Amino acid sequence: MSFEKNLARRSLEMWGSGNSDTPEEVFADTYANHQESAAVGGVATLDLAGWKAVVAENHRAFSDFRVTVLMQIAEGDLVATRWQFEATHTGVYLAIRRPGNAPHGPACRSTVSQTAGSSRAGSTGTSTGCSKCWGS
Secondary structure, three states: OOHHHHHHHHHHHOOOOOOOOOHHHHOOOOOEEEEEEOOOOOEEEEEHHHHHHHHHHHHHHEEEEEEEEEEEEEEOOEEEEEEEEEEEEOOEEOOEEOOOOOOOOOOEEEEEEEEEOOOOOOEEEEEEOOHHHHOO
């Protein structure tokens, strides 16, 4: 696996529950994420501290968060990755609470599939989740 593919994979695996990678080992101090969805809609630009806060919030809200890299294509220093996230919504995320005694079940399972590339490439994706939580 190329150095670039490995970095892309590690950056995604940090979302997973129990991952022990340190973001500073993968990202530069000047890191800027230009495709993170903003809670109020649209897209936000996050620095490394902001990105770490979003990942930490996800870890608190979703248990058994799993990341699967489905495919990677690299050319030079550019990497495109198709990935899938799966998690159970068991905490609070964006003010949406999923308590263990929810009327429709103990927790909600969500799956997100995404293809992401370099900063030049943008991203596309689909998600499925509990319609009672997310309206999808």
